[in-house]
Amino acid sequence: MPEAASRRDAPIGVFDSGVGGLTVLRALRAALPAEDFVYLGDTARLPYGSKSAQTVCRYSLQAAEVLVQRGVKMLVVACNTASSVALDALRERHARLPVVGVLEPGAAAAAAATQNGAVAVIATEGTVRGGAYPRAIESLRPGLRVVQRACPLFVALAEEGWTDGPVAEAVARRYLEPLFSVPDAPDTLLLGCTHFPALMAPIRRAVGDRVMLVDSAATTARATAEGLATLRLAKEAGIGRLRLLATDGPERFARVGALFAGESVAAEDVELVDL
Ligand code: DGL
Numbered sequence: 397m398p399e400a401a402s403r404r405d406a407p408i409g410v411f412d413s414g415v416g417g418l419t420v421l422r423a424l425r426a427a428l429p430a431e432d433f434v435y436l437g438d439t440a441r442l443p444y445g446s447k448s449a450q451t452v453c454r455y456s457l458q459a460a461e462v463l464v465q466r467g468v469k470m471l472v473v474a475c476n477t478a479s480s481v482a483l484d485a486l487r488e489r490h491a492r493l494p495v496v497g498v499l500e501p502g503a504a505a506a507a508a509a510t511q512n513g514a515v516a517v518i519a520t521e522g523t524v525r526g527g528a529y530p531r532a533i534e535s536l537r538p539g540l541r542v543v544q545r546a547c548p549l550f551v552a553l554a555e556e557g558w559t560d561g562p563v564a565e566a567v568a569r570r571y572l573e574p575l576f577s578v579p580d581a582p583d584t585l586l587l588g589c590t591h592f593p594a595l596m597a598p599i600r601r602a603v604g605d606r607v608m609l610v611d612s613a614a615t616t617a618r619a620t621a622e623g624l625a626t627l628r629l630a631k632e633a634g635i636g637r638l639r640l641l642a643t644d645g646p647e648r649f650a651r652v653g654a655l656f657a658g659e660s661v662a663a664e665d666v667e668l669v670d671l
Pocket of ligand 1: 588
């Protein structure tokens with residue numbers, strides 16, 4: 397097979413700190429049904445959100461290495477924390493591999509959505525500390541006001557499956573009401589973490605109907621599709637296959653992952669790998 401054709405037929409690698417990135421994978425598979433995907437969840441080392449930038453960078457390079465070994469033609473960093481601290485290092489280490497992160501598409505969607513010029517970003521502690529979202533949003537539309545809040549308990553709630561009900565509702569109100577009950581409150585809320593779309597219902601109730609909720613799954617899928625088309629790497633036909641890899645606990649990956657994937661996941665289909 398000529399080299400260009402075999403590259404087109406290679407899978408797309410996607411990685412996240414765990415199962416939350418399956419929300420991004422779901423959007424990717426819907427947008428690119430012919431493509432094969434290899435998804436790696438670094439479940440042994442989740443959460444990334446509470447770790448230092450150096451550690452997340454090191455973990456991200458190791459995760460990418462596994463996917464590169466599997467011959468991927470493109471890398472999608474589905475984890476917001478990894479996207480906010482490791483994209484430059486990944487692009488430097490794998491100079492010939494196109495790397496798409498959730499950060500830039502999410503920032504672009506939020507910058508385009510706001511009408512009153514104020515955006516709120518909620519994410520993990522690491523993403524908020526690094527300030528990558530405000531930098532990306534302000535560079536796209538200088539003059540926008542960006543406020544941030546770390547919401548680490550949302551990750552735990554989503555992993556526990558407590559995505560609605562009184563506990564999720566109380567946590568959402570505690571985190572979000574201070575951002576939205578002030579004069580000149582943002583009219584746009586960017587969900588800057590893989591897990592947060594799972595808590596859409598309590599988040600919506602806490603912020604009210606008038607705030608636009610933006611998440612990066614669909615925009616990242618679009619950016620990936622555009623990247624493939626520009627580089628002439630899109631697979632032309634067929635039904636895409638999926639390979640799931642995890643660094644710990646295929647059973648837990650399958651059980652919790654189903655919530656994010658929107659479909660059942662069988663533990664036997666999850667391959668345990670070491671980084
Ligand atoms: N995947 C992470 C993110 O999107 C959330 C979970 C974690 O802290 O590892 O930031």
